[in-house]
Amino acid sequence: MKILVTGGAGFIASQITDAYIAAGHQVVVLDNLVTGKRENLNPEATFYQMDIQDPALVEVFKRHQFDIVNHHAAQMDVRRSVEDPIYDARNNVLGFLNILQASAKTGVKRVIFASSGGAIYGEQDSFPADERHKTQPCSPYGITKLVGEKYLFFYSQTWGIGHTILRYANVYGPRQNPHGEAGVVAIFCSRLLAGEEPVINGTGEQTRDFVFVADVVAANLLALAQTSNDTFNIGTGHESTINEVYRTLNALIGSNKPEKHGPAKEGEQFRSVIDASHAARMLGWKPRFTLETGLHETVEFFKKARS
Numbered sequence: 001m002k003i004l005v006t007g008g009a010g011f012i013a014s015q016i017t018d019a020y021i022a023a024g025h026q027v028v029v030l031d032n033l034v035t036g037k038r039e040n041l042n043p044e045a046t047f048y049q050m051d052i053q054d055p056a057l058v059e060v061f062k063r064h065q066f067d068i069v070n071h072h073a074a075q076m077d078v079r080r081s082v083e084d085p086i087y088d089a090r091n092n093v094l095g096f097l098n099i100l101q102a103s104a105k106t107g108v109k110r111v112i113f114a115s116s117g118g119a120i121y122g123e124q125d126s127f128p129a130d131e132r133h134k135t136q137p138c139s140p141y142g143i144t145k146l147v148g149e150k151y152l153f154f155y156s157q158t159w160g161i162g163h164t165i166l167r168y169a170n171v172y173g174p175r176q177n178p179h180g181e182a183g184v185v186a187i188f189c190s191r192l193l194a195g196e197e198p199v200i201n202g203t204g205e206q207t208r209d210f211v212f213v214a215d216v217v218a219a220n221l222l223a224l225a226q227t228s229n230d231t232f233n234i235g236t237g238h239e240s241t242i243n244e245v246y247r248t249l250n251a252l253i254g255s256n257k258p259e260k261h262g263p264a265k266e267g268e269q270f271r272s273v274i275d276a277s278h279a280a281r282m283l284g285w286k287p288r289f290t291l292e293t294g295l296h297e298t299v300e301f302f303k304k305a306r307s
Contacts, residue, residue: 009036
């Protein structure tokens with residue numbers, strides 16, 4: 001198949017690109033390199049340095065006639081979305097609409113959309129949350145992801161474009177940027193290895209469902225075979241506190257740094273954990289990596305990157 005991967009120089013989508021190419025697909029990567037890195041690009045992929053808001057985007061679609069669009073390009077920083085909701089909406093709503101319009105004009109068959117299983121549900125009423133849990137996002141980032149899902153329904157009804165929505169838990173692992181839109185695992189790894197004391201926001205007793213990037217890549221491979229429109233949580237169903245993650249990384253790295261706490265951040269919910277049993281039934285997907293195994297792999301990556 002001919003596949004466009006947006007954000008394909010980034011943490012998650014670059015590894016999806018690698019997997020698609022290894023599976024024999026023709027892949028085009030689109031990335032503006034604001035947070036993506038050239039060193040993440042697969043040399044076998046055709047690369048366009050372009051923003052998803054660029055009006056010339058449709059010419060790329062016309063040139064390649066994609067079967068599938070895998071959409072990961074986004075403003076992913078919850079805190080920045082709180083500080084600047086307009087910037088967040090330009091990227092995550094208007095940019096995505098530009099992708100969808102180009103898809104409609106050129107006969108794209110299906111869109112695989114990277115959504116959020118944490119930010120969309122907001123402060124949960126039940127644990128773990130399944131896909132039927134009410135959506136009550138606490139941040140502009142979560143709102144834009146929900147808006148993207150609604151637009152996919154419209155383009156399916158109006159233009160016949162199929163969609164698979166993957167609502168990720170907190171993804172971590174190799175290639176994650178310890179700056180910018182970074183997750184807590186990458187920040188802790190980078191700073192502990194540098195001999196610094198990371199700051200834990202709030203009490204550290206807030207929980208997250210941490211899913212390893214290789215498991216997320218596997219879900220995106222399985223999504224290629226989907227023919228019906230569906231939404232899937234992609235997570236482990238297990239809660240871990242930020243303090244627990246810090247202590248595990250501290251032990252793996254052997255840094256023995258004391259816990260240092262700062263103020264809590266606006267727009268971040270306290271508990272987040274999602275139920276991925278629907279993905280197990282319909283996609284045949286289950287996470288293979290435990291948190292400890294995934295953290296070990298991540299620490300080894302950051303060690304090699306430093307050397």
